[in-house]
Amino acid sequence: MESMSLDNPVFRVFLGHSVLVLFKTCLMSVITVAVYYGSPGEKTINKDDAGKGVRKNKKSEALANVERVRRCHLNDLENVIPFVILGLLYVATGPDIESATIRFRIFTISRFFHTIFYLFAIPQPTRFLAFLAGFAINISMIYRILIPANF
Amino acid sequence: MESMSLDNPVFRVFLGHSVLVLFKTCLMSVITVAVYYGSPGEKTINKDDAGKGVRKNKKSEALANVERVRRCHLNDLENVIPFVILGLLYVATGPDIESATIRFRIFTISRFFHTIFYLFAIPQPTRFLAFLAGFAINISMIYRILIPANF
Amino acid sequence: MESMSLDNPVFRVFLGHSVLVLFKTCLMSVITVAVYYGSPGEKTINKDDAGKGVRKNKKSEALANVERVRRCHLNDLENVIPFVILGLLYVATGPDIESATIRFRIFTISRFFHTIFYLFAIPQPTRFLAFLAGFAINISMIYRILIPANF
Numbered sequence: 001m002e003s004m005s006l007d008n009p010v011f012r013v014f015l016g017h018s019v020l021v022l023f024k025t026c027l028m029s030v031i032t033v034a035v036y037y038g039s040p041g042e043k044t045i046n047k048d049d050a051g052k053g054v055r056k057n058k059k060s061e062a063l064a065n066v067e068r069v070r071r072c073h074l075n076d077l078e079n080v081i082p083f084v085i086l087g088l089l090y091v092a093t094g095p096d097i098e099s100a101t102i103r104f105r106i107f108t109i110s111r112f113f114h115t116i117f118y119l120f121a122i123p124q125p126t127r128f129l130a131f132l133a134g135f136a137i138n139i140s141m142i143y144r145i146l147i148p149a150n151f
Numbered sequence: 152m153e154s155m156s157l158d159n160p161v162f163r164v165f166l167g168h169s170v171l172v173l174f175k176t177c178l179m180s181v182i183t184v185a186v187y188y189g190s191p192g193e194k195t196i197n198k199d200d201a202g203k204g205v206r207k208n209k210k211s212e213a214l215a216n217v218e219r220v221r222r223c224h225l226n227d228l229e230n231v232i233p234f235v236i237l238g239l240l241y242v243a244t245g246p247d248i249e250s251a252t253i254r255f256r257i258f259t260i261s262r263f264f265h266t267i268f269y270l271f272a273i274p275q276p277t278r279f280l281a282f283l284a285g286f287a288i289n290i291s292m293i294y295r296i297l298i299p300a301n302f
Numbered sequence: 303m304e305s306m307s308l309d310n311p312v313f314r315v316f317l318g319h320s321v322l323v324l325f326k327t328c329l330m331s332v333i334t335v336a337v338y339y340g341s342p343g344e345k346t347i348n349k350d351d352a353g354k355g356v357r358k359n360k361k362s363e364a365l366a367n368v369e370r371v372r373r374c375h376l377n378d379l380e381n382v383i384p385f386v387i388l389g390l391l392y393v394a395t396g397p398d399i400e401s402a403t404i405r406f407r408i409f410t411i412s413r414f415f416h417t418i419f420y421l422f423a424i425p426q427p428t429r430f431l432a433f434l435a436g437f438a439i440n441i442s443m444i445y446r447i448l449i450p451a452n453f
Contacts, residue, residue: 002306006243006299013301015243015299016300029286082383085324085383092317093308148308148317149321150318153305155305170448177437177441224380225376
């Protein structure tokens, strides 16, 4: 049977979870803009964004907050994008639906918690544990993909 | 019918547009190097790149220009990579070719404009509007993918 | 024949190489943490990570080392993720297995060398040449994908 097909129930479950984490990743752009305009202080990342009367060379509260959101966004790129690509390859190896669903769910839930812990600056090791859960899922999918792989 | 097949006309249109935006994203690396060596001033991002007689701790014109290109590159990673992955999943849901082509075209054109606006520091809101068009396409594909998705 | 299927020998070779480079990319997160805790000095990227007695506004040896690993990680995102996506599309165009295997191998080997050259700060142009090899493979796959593409 074709793997990337709506007739494949594992692919439908993959669709749901990958879309959720990609939506969350895309939302980080919106949160960046919201935090940028919602924070007090100077805003001088790009010259063309700077309005009149803006002094330079002083890192404002707004920039510090935005940098936190951006690091969180970058962490998503480092983890969510590999998850979606690995998940697609993993679906093509024909896993049973129960183990695939568990893997996709643990990853999705852990990444939502990771974002909450990061954005609200919850003390460690909460964020690290959320990262670790998602990371472990990626490694376990890599292991499953390696079995039918050739070199 | 198989979705990721040259027999699928929607997939062929997806191929063309995703290759264009991925090519543009890859080109950012070349532009980074070109701006780096084309700009005057000190170049000290990496110790192993620094030649003799280079003073440290002073941000040069070259580095400022390079950082602009790098932010543009990062913005591509944040938007183009999700587009290509979402587009692949969207093609698998079997959209009609007219609405798929319109989505792919709007995204591709908006990202080329986004890069031009960013690199030449055209005053806002030009760049923001170009970003918004691409972002809206990604969200609309997420919505279409969610319909056949399971959890 | 279906392209993303274990019956397709080109897809199996793609699986092996893409999993290797994605595994290496995921490992960068672990290396970041290892370098962070293995280096002397102050560690103040995030407020919630800072312990007691940590002074601010002074870039420590630990942070400098971590930033090198992070730039290497970002370079992977810029090159490995496009490779895996382009590779998947390239496999769908039905290349013969010899030329596909050579492309995947050159890319994989060049990226492992790139990481070694970057992390151990081997003098240029070693890292640049490793980057160039991977970049050339991506461009050559873009060229092959463009042939059957529509717009």
